[in-house]
Amino acid sequence: MSLLIVVRHGQASITGEDYDLLSTLGEQQAKLTGRALGARLSAPAVIVQGSLRRHAQTTSGVRSGAGWECEVETDPRWNEFDHDGLLAAAYPQYASRPALLEDLAAHQDPNREFQRLFLGAVDRWTAGEHDGDYQESFVAFVSRVRDAAVEAAAREGTVVVSTSGGPLAVLAALSTLGSADVTPAMAHAWGRFNEVVVNAAVSKFLRGRRPSPTLLSFNDHGHFEHDRSLITYR
Known part of the structure; x- marks a missing residue:
């Protein structure tokens, strides 16, 4: 029986100059997640991580917290979609990240404003009406994540994956609908799952008869509920 344990990365630097870097809180989240996993699971056969720095940092924190010395492999198919590209396509004035940060700093709640902009950009992308504006369409994104998950789930034993909220939401949406097709219903389900994924949260999938892990x-x-300040979504 193959078990796929998917961990979203810890909180990244949302309003920093380099998003692809865990915040201090994100590093803490990763270690606490590792501690929780290590308390109830033996070391996995392997940890597969995306190629982004926040994935590697999360892997490091999980391994440290769990006390695991397992093998680590990198697979860029587990990478997140291009946030900056989506924002620039939907809001050309934010093609430059410093311009976005400057406008966010002017808002009373920068995180809430970023969330508003981000969701609008994501809706435009998943609609599939402007695929020429993106280096990777939503359909292509779903396809690469599905392929990576099927390959990982085919391995024997337990595999831990360190990835982002988008790929995790793909697996949840495909499993819930029981189909590998990218339909409007699947895109809608993906969006709902993607909105609520907590940083460094854990999801589990099982290899089954369906096209994607169950x-x-x-x-x-x-493992964060003892301190609500540890629970973040972006």
């Missing part, structure tokens, strides 16, 4: 549990972050 969802067992989603977005477990009980």
Whole structure:
């Protein structure tokens, strides 16, 4: 039986100059997630991580917290979609990240404003009406994540994946609908899952008869509930 444990990365630097870097809180989240996993699971056969720095940092924190010395492999198919590209396509004035940061700093709640902009950009991307504006369409994104998940789930034993909210939401949406097709219903489900994924939360999937791994549990972050400040979504 193959078990796929998917961990979203810890909080990244949303309003920093380099998003692809865990915040201090993100580093803490990763270690706490590792501690929670290590308390109830033996070391996995391997940890597969995306090629982004926040994935590697999360892997490091999880391994440290869990006390695991397992092998680590990097697979860029687990990378997140291009946030900056989506924002620039939807809001050309933010083609430059410093311009975005300057406008966000002028708002009373920069995180809430970023969330508003981000969701608008994502909706435009998933609609599929402007695919020429993006280096990777939503359909192509789903396809690469699905392929990576099927390959990982085919391995024997337990595999831990360190990735982002977008790929995790792809697996949850495909499993819930029981189809590998990218339909409007799938895109809608993906968006709903993507909105609520907690940083460094844990989801579990099982290899089954369906085209994609079967969802067992989603977005477990009980190891943060003793301190609500540890629960973040962006």
